Amino acid sequence: MDKSVDQEIVRLLFGGTVVMLLLAAALVAFFLLYQRKLVSQQLALQTIRGAYQREVFAAAIEAEERERQRIGNDLHDEIGSSLSAAKMLMAQLEDSVSTTAKEQEVVVLVQSIIGNSLQDIRNISQNLHPAVLARFGLSQALHNLGRVCTEAFPHGVEVQVELAAPLPYAHELALYRIVQELINNALKHARASRVVVQLAPQPAGLVLTVADDGCGFDLAHVQASNAGGLGLKSLAARVSLLDAALHLETAAGQGTRVRVTVPHPS
Incomplete structure (x- = not known):
């Protein structure tokens, strides 16, 4: 009788141990699956953040390029044209016979300043909007x-x-x-x-x-x-x-x- 009781106890202990091991294995498997899912979600979130940052960068750079182009065109078309017209008027003054020698010196100096300003505007316009890139x-x-x-x-x-x-x-x-x-x-x-x-x-x-x-x-x-x-x-x-x-x-x-x-x- 005692022997059968002992065997039953052994079977219960063995069964309980197996159940505990199975539960432990299930918990470990659940934990690993949870960690894998968590890592996957974090990677997906990082990908979304990266894509969003790229979109923000792209939008900012696109806006910057549009503004560069606008300013460059304004410099070249408006200010550049005005300076070119001023340079032509100064050339007419230089050819005038009624101007004195002193006035002629001033005219030449102003022409030089206008010429340098036109070149500066061309350089600035080129830096802001590289027309050579678009054309060639x-x-x-x-x-x-x-x-x-x-x-x-x-x-x-x-x-x-x-x-x-x-x-x-x-x-x-x-x-x-x-x-x-x-x-x-x-x-x-x-x-x-x-x-x-x-x-x-x-x-x-x-x-x-x-x-x-x-x-x-x-x-x-x-x-x-x-x-x-x-x-x-x-x-x-x-x-x-x-x-x-x-x-x-x-x-x-x-x-x-x-x-x-x-x-x-x-």
Whole structure:
């Protein structure tokens, strides 16, 4: 009798242990499934946030480009036309026989000022809205940008472009603005004497490289302090819109080299 009771107890204990193990396994499985679902939801949320941020960046950049175009056109069409008319009137005064020698000197001086102002307006208008890009494409626009900026650097701006075929205009505009921003940074912040711009296809994709021999900066400190400024943030935003990869090499006193890799279309 005692033996059968002991066996029954053993069976109950064994059955209870099995049930507990099954419950524990079910809890572990539930926990793992819950964690997987949670991670999946977080990834989906990050994707939505990333897509939303991209939409915000794209809308902001599109609005900025529209405003640049409007201001550039206003400068070129209205102020530029007014200055051109003033220059023609001054030319008539210069040809007038009734003006004195002193007045002639003033006329020549004013003509020079108007001429310089017209050139400045053309340069500003070109920076705001690159008509060369819309008409002749990225290669010509980058070479033109290099020619315009080369006088600002003691050893100039060198531009090398290899493009087998035109890119979508939005891509060309983004790459142009990236180069424009980097040249501006090299001039204003890096105090560089030379800038080299290269754009060429490689196995990884279309690679844009902009290198200068300026003062450089402590990249780790800038990243840690989130002190990149609007220039680097704008650069990162344009790179993200291209689905491109950004790689930056710099150090204090060693210049800066920025590489943007745009993947080949799938």
